[in-house]
Amino acid sequence: MSAVTLQDIVKRFGTFTAVHRTTLEIPEGAFVTLLGPSGCGKTTNLRMIAGLLDPTEGDILIGGKRVNDVPIHKRNLGLVFQNYALFPHKTVAENVAFGLKYRDVPKAEIPAKVQAALDLVQLPHVGDRYPKELSGGQQQRIALARAIVIEPDVLLLDEPLSALDANLREDMRVELKRIQERIGVTTVFVTHDQSEALAMSDLIVVMSEGRVEQVGKPEEVYNTPASEFVANFLGASNITEAKCIEHGASVVVEDATFGKVTVPAAKAPNLTGQGPAKLVVRAEKLLLSKDPAPEGVISVPATVETVDYQGQAVRYFVRAGETQLQAINMIDEHPFAAGASVHLHLRPQDCAALPG
Amino acid sequence: MGWQAIRIWTVLVYGFMFLPVAVVVLLSFNANQFGSFPMTGMSLRWFEELWNNDAVMRAFRTSIVLGLMTAVISTTLGILASLALVRYKVPGRNAITTLLIAPILVPEVVLAVALLLFLNWLGIGKSFALLLAGHVIFTLPFVILVVQARLVSIKRDVEEAALSLGASPVQTFFAVTLPLMLPAVAAGALFAFTISFDDITGTLFWKPGGVETVPTQIFSMLRNSISPEINALGTVMIVMTVGLPLLGAAVARKLAMKSGT
Secondary structure: OEEEEEEEEEEEEOOEEEEEEEEEEEEOOOEEEEEOOOOOOHHHHHHHHHOOOOOOEEEEEEOOEEOOOOOHHHOOEEEEOOOOOOOOOOOHHHHHHHHHHOOOOOHHHHHHHHHHHHHHOOOOOOOOOOHHHOOHHHHHHHHHHHHHOOOOOEEEEEOOOOOOOHHHHHHHHHHHHHHHHHHOOEEEEEEOOHHHHHHHOOEEEEEEOOEEEEEEOHHHHHHOOOOHHHHHHOOOEEEEEEEEEEEOOOEEEEEOOOEEEEEOHHHOOOOOOOEEEEEEEEHHHOEEEOOOOOOOOEEEEEEEEEEEEOOOEEEEEEEEOOEEEEEEEEOOOOOOOOOOEEEEEEOHHHOEEEEO | OHHHHHHHHHHHHHHHHHHHHHHHHHHOOEOOOOOOOOOOOEOOHHHHHHHHOHHHHHHHHHHHHHHHHHHHHHHHHHHHHHHHHHHOOOOOHHHHHHHHHHHHHOOHHHHHHHHHHHHHHHOOOOOHHHHHHHHHHHHHHHHHHHHHHHHHHOOHHHHHHHHHOOOOHHHHHHHHHHHHHHHHHHHHHHHHHHHHHHOOHHHHHHOOOOOOOHHHHHHHHHHHOOOHHHHHHHHHHHHHHHHHHHHHHHHHHHHHHHHOO
16 A cells, blocks of 8 residues: 555645646555656645645545545645754754654654664764754754654655765765665655655656656666656656557667667557657767777767766766767776777667657 | 034933933932932931832732733733734634724824723723723733744744654644744743833823822822832833843843754
């Protein structure tokens, strides 16, 4: 049974539709990420699950029960915000104990539960301090402890890592995932950061302009994007106009740059037959080489136009005929210089195809 | 040279403003019946006479009761109005805010006469309740201005966090919102008390016969004679209206330091 279900949800603000008719199932115990750019409706969905917004149409079910009319404080949810939202006038221990006071937890058990939660987030000694005495990362850990100590049915995380520094963000990502796996709570995570989504999720829901573009495991969403939007939002992709000339046991797509490409059928699930199509080539699957490719690998001559050096990798903008493409390659010794003539290598099985 | 002139000018301005007050305070300790310099001796005699003056003591009690009630009612109304205006989408919010703040902008005499005429028209006579209502009307804007400013700075997230943890909206208000806006609430209450305690214009219009507050008492005493008792009463007023806010600010700072807000 799914822990949370959005059933034909629509949310309008005046004449603006923030969420178009959406149905979504969030499996018990899963870490589900709502991913999309700002304004795509991901936070609106989260706030409707939380009970901070009422859906205009449709039902929200938590644990199989319709909760549309259940106010937020009776939904038993853990909520973590981007800016921590700790109570500044209470100590860390009082913050964590807050939710327990409104539940049938015997007073004597509260300190032990608080300590266990602080241990879980690896901040066992800060109970007596005030939030402003802690760093941003520490405050977010306390916010997490406060949300999970009440043993919520669902943990809702609204961009919890966005306010942190880059390095800290990656540490917290690992930490957050570890804690979630440890307690096994169903988690809905909202972010606009694709690497967070890919690293942490069991399931990614890619959203754009109030609609769900694709739901899938990280590898599925990454390797087999269901739409041009998904292909572009998760990493860098080259998308070219093409034509499907064979649609059977194997799918063959032809475009002006790469010629005939035999795409695995699994990577073109939405392509229904011959006709206009789009070829999706991930930037990191396009390899630059000074030699032509061996047999079975597509090889296209090209010229390097721009070199964007990033340390362990380089992003090249290259021109092959009329088409500008981008490629992200790990560096072996020196990167190619701008103006160099190269061969682009592309394995057909790394390509995906979309309906045109 | 130029700076020197500005310095002297500044001293003169402050002297002009505060010397009369200083003279009043100084003379209240004068042993002599007639307020003239040089003083012939120090004495607390006038304070003692104040203490034994029934009319003054009655006025004092009236002022304090009036001030406290004004503070309590104004603060309560101010908090509720601010909550509504800041946290909820009230239609015509700007118009309501302007209307609530208006009593500061209207000259006090006009407001005093208007309220009196209005109640006269309704056939309601002067009473202590009317006096209280008048004081609430024109201390309310101060409370609303201070509390609203504070409430805007309290993030909605913090309240939403409390709600998500199981506190009802009312519990959230008392556990989170109110403690966070306490410094503003205290400041608003102090404002209301001192303004009410100090007020004379409105009070002269609204007070029922036989009721005197400290300022109206001083006013009526002045009409008879200039008694040194008035100096002593003035000193007490100054201590209360200057000392209370200072004390309040000190307490607020202590509290803020402790809670880290």
